[in-house]
Amino acid sequence: MDKDIIVLGIESSCDETAAGVVKNGKEVLSNVIHSQIEIHRKYGGVVPEIASRKHIEVISFVVEEALQKAGVILDEIDVIAATYGPGLVGALLVGLSYGKALAYAKSKPFVGVNHIEGHIAANYLGGEFAPPFICLVASGGHSHIVFVKDYGEYEVMGQTMDDAAGEAFDKVARALGLGYPGGPAIEKAAKMGNRSAIEFPKSFMEERNFDFSFSGLKTAVLNYLNRQRQKGEEINVYDVAASFQRNVVEVLIKKLIDAAKSKNIDKISIAGGVASNSFLRQKLEEEAKKIGARVHYPDKIYCTDNGAMIATAAYYDFIKGKISGWDLNAIPYLKIGEKM
Amino acid sequence: MKVLAIDSSSKTATVALVEENGVIGEYSINYLRHSVILMPMIDELFKKCEVPINQITHIAVSEGPGSFTGLRIGAATAKGLAHALNIPIVGVSSLLALAYNVSEFEGLICPIIDALNENVYGMLIRGDNFEVLTEVGVYSLEEIAGLVRNYSSKVLFVGEGVYSYKNKLQDIIGKKALFAKDKDNMARAVSLGEIAIQKIKNGEVVSYFDFKPVYIRKSAAEVRLIGEGS
Ligand SMILES: [Zn+2]
Numbered sequence: 324m325d326k327d328i329i330v331l332g333i334e335s336s337c338d339e340t341a342a343g344v345v346k347n348g349k350e351v352l353s354n355v356i357h358s359q360i361e362i363h364r365k366y367g368g369v370v371p372e373i374a375s376r377k378h379i380e381v382i383s384f385v386v387e388e389a390l391q392k393a394g395v396i397l398d399e400i401d402v403i404a405a406t407y408g409p410g411l412v413g414a415l416l417v418g419l420s421y422g423k424a425l426a427y428a429k430s431k432p433f434v435g436v437n438h439i440e441g442h443i444a445a446n447y448l449g450g451e452f453a454p455p456f457i458c459l460v461a462s463g464g465h466s467h468i469v470f471v472k473d474y475g476e477y478e479v480m481g482q483t484m485d486d487a488a489g490e491a492f493d494k495v496a497r498a499l500g501l502g503y504p505g506g507p508a509i510e511k512a513a514k515m516g517n518r519s520a521i522e523f524p525k526s527f528m529e530e531r532n533f534d535f536s537f538s539g540l541k542t543a544v545l546n547y548l549n550r551q552r553q554k555g556e557e558i559n560v561y562d563v564a565a566s567f568q569r570n571v572v573e574v575l576i577k578k579l580i581d582a583a584k585s586k587n588i589d590k591i592s593i594a595g596g597v598a599s600n601s602f603l604r605q606k607l608e609e610e611a612k613k614i615g616a617r618v619h620y621p622d623k624i625y626c627t628d629n630g631a632m633i634a635t636a637a638y639y640d641f642i643k644g645k646i647s648g649w650d651l652n653a654i655p656y657l658k659i660g661e662k663m
Numbered sequence: 664m665k666v667l668a669i670d671s672s673s674k675t676a677t678v679a680l681v682e683e684n685g686v687i688g689e690y691s692i693n694y695l696r697h698s699v700i701l702m703p704m705i706d707e708l709f710k711k712c713e714v715p716i717n718q719i720t721h722i723a724v725s726e727g728p729g730s731f732t733g734l735r736i737g738a739a740t741a742k743g744l745a746h747a748l749n750i751p752i753v754g755v756s757s758l759l760a761l762a763y764n765v766s767e768f769e770g771l772i773c774p775i776i777d778a779l780n781e782n783v784y785g786m787l788i789r790g791d792n793f794e795v796l797t798e799v800g801v802y803s804l805e806e807i808a809g810l811v812r813n814y815s816s817k818v819l820f821v822g823e824g825v826y827s828y829k830n831k832l833q834d835i836i837g838k839k840a841l842f843a844k845d846k847d848n849m850a851r852a853v854s855l856g857e858i859a860i861q862k863i864k865n866g867e868v869v870s871y872f873d874f875k876p877v878y879i880r881k882s883a884a885e886v887r888l889i890g891e892g893s
Contacts, residue, residue, distance in 0.1 A: 365888065372731065372882035376875075379735050383742050383872045397747060413732050416698055417739045423702045424743025428716055649702035 328641070329395060330402045331425075332634025333386065335378045335418030336410025336438045337464065338362075338369045342386045343630030344393035344400070348638035349450035352393035354624065354631040357381050364503050368493065369463075375413035382421050389630060397429055404637030407435035407647075408657030409465070415653035423649055434637040435647040438628075439465055439659050440477070442594040444636035445621035445629075447474075452592065452619045457583045459575060462596035462628075463489030463504070468533045468582050469659060474639040477660040480582050481533025488571060488597045491537035495544050495567050499560045509564045510600050516561030518569040521547065525574055533578050540570055572603045576610050583616055592619045599623040664863060665714070666721045667705070667744070668856030671697040671737035672729025672757040673776060673823050675849045678704050680712050681723075681856030688712040689853045697736045705740070719748060721868065723859030725850070726754030727877040728784035728799065729776055734876040745871035752874040753859040753867065758799055761822040762788045763854035764847040770816040771796070773807065775824030781831070783807065783824045784879060790819070801879055804828055808835040817841055822848055 327346055334341040343354040359377050363369045390397060405422030408415060419435065426433035442460045446452045454471045457480075461467075466483040486494070489506055496505030501512055523543045526536040544567055551558045583591050591611055597603065598620050611618045625632055645662070654661075665687075668679045676697045680687035690708045692700055709716055724741035727734050745752050761774035768790040775783040778801050787797035787810050797810050811818045820832060821843035832840050862868070881889075 366884055370882065370884040373884060375731070375735055376878070376882065379738050379742075380875050382739065383746055386746065387872070413735065416732060416736055420698065420701075420736050420739035421743040421746075424740045425747045427702060427706065428744045428747030649706055650699045652696075652699045 328401045328638060329399060330404055330634040330638050330641070331386070331389065331400045332436070332630040332632070332637055333405040333418040333422045334438070334441070334628055334630045334633045335382070335414050336406045336408070337414060337628055338374045339628040340378045340381050340385050340418070341628060341630040342389035343634050344389055344395060345448070345631050345634035345638065348635050349447055351448055351631045352395065353389045354629055355385050355389040355392060356627065356629050357385050360504060367497060367503055369411070371411045371413055374411060375417060378414055378417040382417060386421070386425070397425070400429070400431060402434055402637055402641050403429070403431050404434040404436050404633050406438045406441060406633055407651055408437060408654035410438055410655060412653050412655040415655065419651065419653050423651065427649060432641065432646045433649070434640050434645060435651045436633045436636045436640070437657055437659060437661070439467065440475070441632040441636045443469060443471060444639065445594050445625040445632035446592045446619055447635050447639070448621060448625055448631060455588055456590035456592050456619070457579060457586060457588050459579050459593045459598070460595045461488040461575065461593070461598065463487060463493065465595065466535065467659060468578055470582070470586055470588070475643055479659050481535065481578060484534055484536045485538035486541060488537060488575070491541050491571065492597070494541050498545055498548055499563060501560070501564065506596055506600065509568055510602065512561050512564035513568040513602065516559065516563070516565030518565035520559065520562035521566040523547070523566060523570045525570060527574065533582050535574055535578055537571065540567070568602060572600070572606050575603065576607050579607065580610050580614060584614060589616045590619065591616050594621055594626060596627055599626040664720050664860065665718050666723050666753070666856050666859050666863070667719050668723040668852040668859060669701070669705070669737050669741055670725040670757060670760065670850045670852050670855050671701055671733045672725040672727060673733065673850050676701050676704060677850050677852040678708050679852035679856045680708060680714055681853060681860065683860055686853050686856070687714060689851070691849065691851065693849055697733055701736060701740055717748065719750060721751055721753050721859065721863055723753040723755055723856055725757040725760065725855060727757060728879045729757050731878060734878070738874065738876050742871045742874060751868035752871050753862050754869060754874055755855045755858050755862065756799060757850065758784065758786050758822070759858055760850060760855040762793070763858055764851055765819055765821050765843050766790065766793060768819045771811065771814055771818040773811065773818050773820050774822045775807070775820055775828070776822050777824045777827045778880070781828070783828065785824070787811070799879065804831055804835060807832070811836055811839065819843060
C-alpha cells in the first residue's frame with residue numbers, strides 16, 4: 324500500500340476564503356469556509372476590492388483552523404494547492420501568493436488549481452464516483468457542460484453564451500426584491516409559487532448544440548414585471564420565481580441529458596453553487612432515470628466554493644506529475660483543461 | 664536576528680536579507696509582474712546568499728500605502744512565509760522606507776507615491792533625526808506645498824511620485840524643492856529591512872494572523888455607499 328497523500332487546498336477566487344485538508348483525494352479531514360456574503364449583501368453583489376481586503380485579513384485564521392480541525396501540522400501536509408483561476412484577480416492573488424509562500428517555506432510541492440476543475444473534483448470526495456461522466460458546473464460566475472473523460476481530462480461540450488446561471492438568479496432575485504444571493508432566495512420563494520403560472524421563452528432549447536443562454540430569459544422576466552406594473556396588475560413574486568426557476572432547470576436538464584446521450588455515458592453529475600438547488604436535483608433524477616443514467620452530486624457544502632474541492636483536484640493533478648512553479652500567476656479567465 | 668524584507672507596494676519588487684550588523688543581500692526588479700516574480704526572487708535570494716530559510720527570525724513587509732494589489736501580493740507572501748516558519752511579521756510604512764533611501768539629507772524629506780489625479784500618498788519627515796512631522800495621508804500637490812511652507816528648510820522629494828509630479832511640484836514650490844535621484848526613488852528592501860530591525864528592537868512586531876495592509880483609502884464601493892448615506 325502506497326503512502327497516504329495529504330493535500331491542503333486554499334480557495335479565494337470570489338467571496339469565500341476557504342481551506343480544506345483532504346487525504347488521498349477523497350477523505351475530507353477538514354473544510355473551513357469563511358463567507359463574506361453578509362459584507363457584500365449591502366452592495367447587491369461581490370465587490371472585488373472589498374473581497375480582496377477581507378481575504379487577506381482572514382486567510383491565516385482559515386488555513387490554521389483547517390489544519391487544526393484536520394488534526395495535522397503543516398509538516399504532515401504532502402502537497403499545498405491553491406486556486407489560480409478563473410475568478411477575481413485580486414482575490415485569487417491572495418490565496419495563490421499565500422499558498423506558494425507556505426509551500427516554499429516548507430519545501431512542499433505546490434499545485435495551482437483551476438477553480439471549475441475544483442468544482443468538478445468535488446464529486447470525488449467520498450470516493451464513490453469516478454470518471455467518465457457528464458458534469459454540469461453552474462454557479463455565480465460560470466456555467467458549463469463538461470465531458471469528464473478521466474481525472475484531469477476534460478472536453479467542454481457547452482457553455483453559457485452570456486450570463487452564468489447564478490448571475491441570472493441574482494438579477495431576477497434583485498428584480499423581485501428577494502435579496503442576495505439570488506440562488507437560495509429564488510429557490511425558497513419558488514416553493515410557495517406555481518411553476519406553471521407563467522410561460523417564459525426557453526432560450527436555445529431547440530438548438531442542437533449544448534450551449535445555453537440566460538440573458539433572454541432574464542429580460543423576459545424583467546419585461547413581464549414591467550408590463551404587469553404598467554397594467555396595474557398585482558405581481559405574484561412566488562409564481563414568477565417558480566416559473567423562472569422551472570425554465571432554467573428544464574433547459575439545463577435537457578442539455579445535460581442530450582449531452583449524456585450523445586457521448587453514450589450513463590453517469591451525470593452536477594456541481595457548483597447552482598447544484599445545491601433541490602428542485603434541479605429532483606428534476607434531474609427524474610429525467611436521468613428515463614435514460615437509465617445515474618446522477619451524482621457533491622454534498623451541498625462541497626458545492627459552494629471550498630478548499631476541499633481544490634485539494635482533491637490538486638491530488639489528481641499531483642499523482643499525474645503536475646507541480647506548479649513559484650512563478651505561477653493568477654489567471655482570471657482560465658479555461659477548463661488549460662494547463663499552466 | 665535575521666530578517667527577510669519584502670516590498671511589492673510599487674512598480675519595484677524588492678527583497679533583502681538583513682541582519683543587525685549589515686545587509687546579506689538584496690534583489691530588486693523595477694518592472695511590475697510582482698505575482699510572477701516575487702516568489703522566484705525570494706528563492707533566488709536564499710540560494711545565492713546560502714541562507715537556510717529556517718534561520719529567518721522575522722519577515723518585514725511593506726504595510727502601505729501603495730498599489731492595493733501590490734500590497735496584498737506582498738502581505739499574502741509575507742503571511743504565508745511567517746505562518747510556515749511560525750515567526751512574527753514587521754510591517755513597515757512604504758513611505759518611511761523611501762525616506763530612508765535618502766536619510767542622510769539634513770532638510771525635510773517628503774516621500775511621495777502617486778495616488779492618481781494629482782494626489783499623492785505622502786508624509787513629511789525631518790532628515791537629521793527622522794522625526795515624523797506630518798503623518799501619512801493622501802494629499803493634493805497644493806496641500807503638499809502648503810505643508811512644506813511651514814518650514815524654512817529645503818525639502819527633498821523621494822519616491823515614484825517624483826516621476827509623475829516633479830515639474831508640477833517644482834512650479835508650485837520653487838527652489839526649495841529638491842528631487843531625489845532615480846536610484847533613490849525606487850523602493851529598496853534594504854531600507855525597509857533596516858527600519859524593521861529598529862522596530863523589532865522596540866518590540867513592534869505583529870503575528871501573521873493579524874497583519875494586514877494599511878490602504879489609507881477606502882474602496883470605491885465603500886465611498887459610494889457612504890455617499891448614498893445608507
Ligand atoms: Zn465556484
